[in-house]
Amino acid sequence: MPLTLHHLGLSQSERIIWLAEELNLAYNFVHHKRDPIFAPQSIKDLHPAGTAPVMEDDPSPVTQSRIVLAESGAIIDYIIAVHGNGQFAPTPKDGETYANYLEWYHFANGSLQPALFSVLMTRGPASDPNSPVVVRTLAKWDQLLSMMENRLGETGAYLAGKTLTAADIMTIFTLTTMRGFCPVEYDGEKHKHILAYLERVGERPAYRRAMEICEGKEFVPLLGVKAEQFSLMKR
Known part of the structure; x- marks a missing residue:
């Protein structure tokens, strides 16, 4: 399972998990606990944005190497295009x-x-x-x-x-x-x-x-x- 989805508790990264479940994707799930309200260091270490969601694809079918993405919209677009056969995105x-x-x-x-x-x-x-x-x-x-x-x-x-x-x-x-x-x-x-x-x-x-x-x-x-x-x- 090259796809890893990082979720910060009670955050907008729930969107990515929902999408993955709708698509019946296989993925690794990593839960990060707020510290005490904002994102912990474990999220900040993944991406310069320091916010959730964060997606890792290693290796990505696009680059044949590791890709790390933040931003809900970017991750959703990527997953739908690369792993979801275009589902849930009208053309x-x-x-x-x-x-x-x-x-x-x-x-x-x-x-x-x-x-x-x-x-x-x-x-x-x-x-x-x-x-x-x-x-x-x-x-x-x-x-x-x-x-x-x-x-x-x-x-x-x-x-x-x-x-x-x-x-x-x-x-x-x-x-x-x-x-x-x-x-x-x-x-x-x-x-x-x-x-x-x-x-x-x-x-x-x-x-x-x-x-x-x-x-x-x-x-x-x-x-x-x-x-x-x-x-x-x-x-």
Whole structure:
């Protein structure tokens, strides 16, 4: 098994494990524990970025030598192209689905994740909930959720269309596990399509396997209206 996937507990690297499980890939799994909140030295030793995910392919079919990649999108693109026979990544031959896939695939880390991170950074215990910065960041988050809600209402299934793609694999972390760091809530009516989407994903055997591999049997994915803050954030 030349492919090694490094996962930092409670992090976006869950995306890579989920993808590998959807593709039924053979891989080595390495779990890294936060120290105490951020990435430990073991992650920093793997790649100059010092963040998860990190993928090692040794030897890579592309170079016949060891490749080490960071960045979720780069790793997902690589795995799909090199080990996944192009699955979960529509191409121009798929017409409108391809255009939708491109937009939502890049939306995940280009818009959605930064928006929730901004909420996390501005909405602390000592912050004024009525301050312009807090109001603005929450408004942006709400706007992006509305975009997703409308899109999922149109497809009735996934972001690019009727089937799962890497756009969904990139997106779900922000809508679920990331909320353990920043416990935003969903509105049962206003976000009904998002909640149905999360339920749909939560029923996928590969997703359930991935979350158990990443966080253990006792971990309950944050798929519902409310999300409790992780204990590591309360120290």
